[in-house]
Amino acid sequence: MKSLLTLLAVAALAATASAQPQFKIDAVAHDQPTAKPKHFDHEAPVPNTPFLPDLTPGYVVIEGDIQIRLDQYLAMMNGQDSTFGGVNYWSNGIVPYDFVTSGGGAVSGPNQAAAISAMNAIGSRAGVTFRPATGSDVNRIRWQNSAFNNSPVGLQGGTQIINIFNWNFEIIMCHELYHSLGFWHEQSRTDRASFVSINNSNICGTAGSGACSPNVCQMCSDGTNFVSCAGNFNITATSLAYGFYDFDSFMHYGRTAFSCNGGDTITVAAPYNAAWQNVIGQRDHFSYYDRITCRGLYPFNTDRWVDRNYVGTQNATFLQPTNSADIRTRAQTMPSGGTLFVKFGNTYSGVGLYTNPCTIEAPYGTVTIGN
Numbered sequence: 001m002k003s004l005l006t007l008l009a010v011a012a013l014a015a016t017a018s019a020q021p022q023f024k025i026d027a028v029a030h031d032q033p034t035a036k037p038k039h040f041d042h043e044a045p046v047p048n049t050p051f052l053p054d055l056t057p058g059y060v061v062i063e064g065d066i067q068i069r070l071d072q073y074l075a076m077m078n079g080q081d082s083t084f085g086g087v088n089y090w091s092n093g094i095v096p097y098d099f100v101t102s103g104g105g106a107v108s109g110p111n112q113a114a115a116i117s118a119m120n121a122i123g124s125r126a127g128v129t130f131r132p133a134t135g136s137d138v139n140r141i142r143w144q145n146s147a148f149n150n151s152p153v154g155l156q157g158g159t160q161i162i163n164i165f166n167w168n169f170e171i172i173m174c175h176e177l178y179h180s181l182g183f184w185h186e187q188s189r190t191d192r193a194s195f196v197s198i199n200n201s202n203i204c205g206t207a208g209s210g211a212c213s214p215n216v217c218q219m220c221s222d223g224t225n226f227v228s229c230a231g232n233f234n235i236t237a238t239s240l241a242y243g244f245y246d247f248d249s250f251m252h253y254g255r256t257a258f259s260c261n262g263g264d265t266i267t268v269a270a271p272y273n274a275a276w277q278n279v280i281g282q283r284d285h286f287s288y289y290d291r292i293t294c295r296g297l298y299p300f301n302t303d304r305w306v307d308r309n310y311v312g313t314q315n316a317t318f319l320q321p322t323n324s325a326d327i328r329t330r331a332q333t334m335p336s337g338g339t340l341f342v343k344f345g346n347t348y349s350g351v352g353l354y355t356n357p358c359t360i361e362a363p364y365g366t367v368t369i370g371n
């Protein structure tokens with residue numbers, strides 16, 4: 001699910017070029033927040049879920065804002081999490097979209113403009129092309145005005161609904177768009193136990209949690225069968241992840257998500273807690289890995305990836321990088337002005353003359369260039 005890896009995945013990137021040859025390894029570039037991060041709990045428990053209104057028939061909601069098919073939900077409840085772990089991505093990064101234009105779900109002109117701004121924010125950071133849907137587009141996302149924020153994960157096939165309530169929060173819309181692109185929540189990563197712990201005693205509806213009784217929990221559609229919110233903190237077993245655990249991701253829950261008593265449901269582990277306990281769950285900006293991983297899954301045309309330890313089909317992409325230990329040769333064969341990403345920190349050969357203008361970026365770990 002970012003993530004999607006946590007995956008989802010979880011992330012994103014940057015590129016530069018000039019008329020003169022460049023040799024640049026950039027592992028610290030970041031989108032900086034323009035204001036204090038907003039810990040807006042847009043995934044708070046609501047009544048009558050997972051069978052919420054405004055959903056495509058046959059879908060339910062998990063983790064507050066993720067739509068999955070009912071058969072997948074039932075499999076999950078039986079411990080078969082892997083049955084909904086895999087996702088499909090949008091071919092060539094092209095995502096047709098339209099808006100509900102009539103009825104209670106109609107999206108107003110200003111809200112359509114806000115959604116387009118959110119799509120442009122992603123399109124400027126990754127090779128995703130959001131364009132208005134035409135009659136020939138079988139697959140598309142459809143924006144709908146709602147009392148909730150939620151989206152399916154990955155390409156579903158056909159028309160898939162993104163429900164939005166918070167039209168005035170661009171990053172919340174980007175969060176839901178990331179689900180549609182194939183990202184789960186960051187704390188769904190399989191390695192999360194090394195970075196955060198989940199406090200079940202504070203989670204809404206958890207058995208034996210005292211004040212956290214079912215009457216403040218999410219309900220099924222009949223209004224009598226209560227569902228613990230503990231399932232919203234499941235690990236997505238089939239998810240992928242790239243980069244260090246991203247406390248700064250806009251795909252991460254806030255510290256009190258699905259709390260019934262105001263206490264923390266997520267505790268950041270030492271030594272990271274001092275810096276991140278009060279920050280997780282921001283909905284203010286793209287983190288570095290929000291950008292990097294999304295651009296990895298949906299690259300620009302001049303992006304190339306290399307990993308000297310990769311074994312498998314090689315096509316210079318994020319998921320199937322070129323296996324090479326020679327950075328200079330890879331840089332010399334790059335599209336002019338493109339970006340060569342070294343997927344993992346390692347030692348590479350590469351001393352010599354670089355005559356092809358490109359950027360070399362090391363998103364994860366230290367890259368050493370030697371003879």
